[in-house]
Structure formats: structure tokens, C-alpha cells
Amino acid sequence: MKPDQHNVCLSFDFDSISLWMALGQSSPTPISRGEFGAVAAARILKLLKKHDVVGTWFIPGVTLQTYPDICAEINTQGHEIAHHGYTHISPVTMSKVEELDALKRGNDAIRKITGNYARGYRSPAWDLSQHSIGLLIREGFLYDSSMMAHDHQPYFARQGDLLTEDRIQFGETSTLVEIPISWSLDDFPHFEYFRGNGLMNAGLVLDNWLGDFEFMQTDTEWGVLTYTFHPFVIGRGHRMLMLERLILKLKANGANFITAEEAASVFRSRHANGQAC
Helix, strand or coil: CCCCCEEEEEEEECCCHHHHHHCCCCCHHHHHHHHHHHHHHHHHHHHHHHCCCCCEEEECHHHHHHCHHHHHHHHHCCCEEEECCCCCCCHHHCCHHHHHHHHHHHHHHHHHHHCCCCCEECCHHHCCCCCHHHHHHHCCCCEECCCCCCCCCCEEEEECCEECCCCEECCEEEEEEECCCCHHHEHHHHHCCECCECCCCHHHHHHHHHHHHHHHHHHCCCEEEEEEECHHHHCCHHHHHHHHHHHHHHHHCCCEECCHHHHHHHHHHHHHCCCCC
16 A cells, blocks of 8 residues: 555445335335346456455445355455445434444444454445444444545544534544545436436546546645445446446556555544644
């Protein structure tokens, strides 16, 4: 790993069937829609191996237990497996006790595959409860990747913000590293048919995604740009071709591919050494 470069994290939310279950869709067609994620995961692993690129896979406990062989192969190939809930239900809808239980059950499922608990967490639906940051710290997580206060600079997550009609009073900065994400760098809103949206031209989206990396190169000496993919979305033929072009062009432009855990560790080290981003 070269810590002083412009870094890229390819992240994959391997929701599979759990996403549609969380939306209350349990009939055969949405189940099969999620099931395609298992087919696509094998394609993605083959592509990443071809180009010697590692990524971070955020996997719900339900997926880990439904597809243990595929998840074991993800781990075997050297990719990070991180926490994505037990089910794909947002913690905002849970009590503190329920959220903690989901964290523990999801971590137990990850340990069965990797031998270790996850270092990172990404909330289902990219939303956190008022308890989430504290619970993640309590459970020993290094980082979260669910928030959007920057596009290519990690930061330390806050907890205890107070929002009123008149002002926003920011809470205390925690020790939890935030690896920020963005809907614009997520494949789902661009490509997946959902409530009338999606199905965009892959080539045009590729231009946007490359542009964000080029901007990071001109904007800062060090940064981490995180792309979010869902296997059942990005795994379609023409999008797989686009994903390969993205990897090749990023490599040609000097991108350094790292996992989210590596990014969080480097950021924490840089912060401790007083290095500005």
C-alpha cells in the first residue's frame, strides 16, 4: 500500500435477496432479482482478480448465511468483508437494543467466514440512528461508511448533534473514522429500475465517475474516493464492461486501490502525525 497517493476504494454492497426482503417484497420475482447478485458476485470476483484489485464487500448477515461459499471466496481472494447489518433493515427503525443485537449477529456471521469481527460498517439504506456511532465504537469498529459530509476526505464522525428550528448544534467528534460515500458514486440510482428511475447510459455515468477522481487529484494531495456497487446492479453485461473500463482508466491515471479498512487506518495515522489532506 502506498499511503501518499490518490486512493480509490471499490466497495460492493452484497445485499442480494435481503434488500427486497427488507422492503417487504417476498414474492418470487423480487427474490430472483436479488438472487442474480450471486451470479454477478462471481463475475466481479473474476474481474477484480484479473486486474489484481482488492475491494471492500459490505455484506448483511442474511447474505453471509445464504451464500457462505461465495462469501468465503470473497475472503479467500483477499477482499475485506465489512458489516452491512444482519438483515437489510435500517437501524433508524430499531430500538437501541435491537440495533446492538443486529450488530452482534452480523458480526458473528462475518467471523464464521473470516475468523475475525468486521472493522468497518455501512448502514443499510445509508442511514444511522442516534445510537449508531456509540454502538459502533462500543463494538470495536474502526470506521463507518454511511455518511456524506465530504466526497474524498475521511473524517471523524460526530455523535450527539442537536437539531432545532433555529440552529444546528454539532455534537462531539468521536474516534470513529468516517469513509464518506455519495449517491452520485453509487450504481443503484443510476442503473437499477426502481420507482421509475434508473437504467442510465453506462458510458455517461463512467464519465462522471472518472471526473470525480480527476477532481480529487487536482483538489488535494491525498484522498480516498469510494465507489459503491451492488452486484445485482453492476453485474449486468454492459455494466461489467464499464466497470472494467473504470478500473483500467483509474489505473492509467495513477489511482491506488485500497480497502476501506486500509483507508481508515492511513487516515488515522496521517491525523496522528499532523498531516493535512
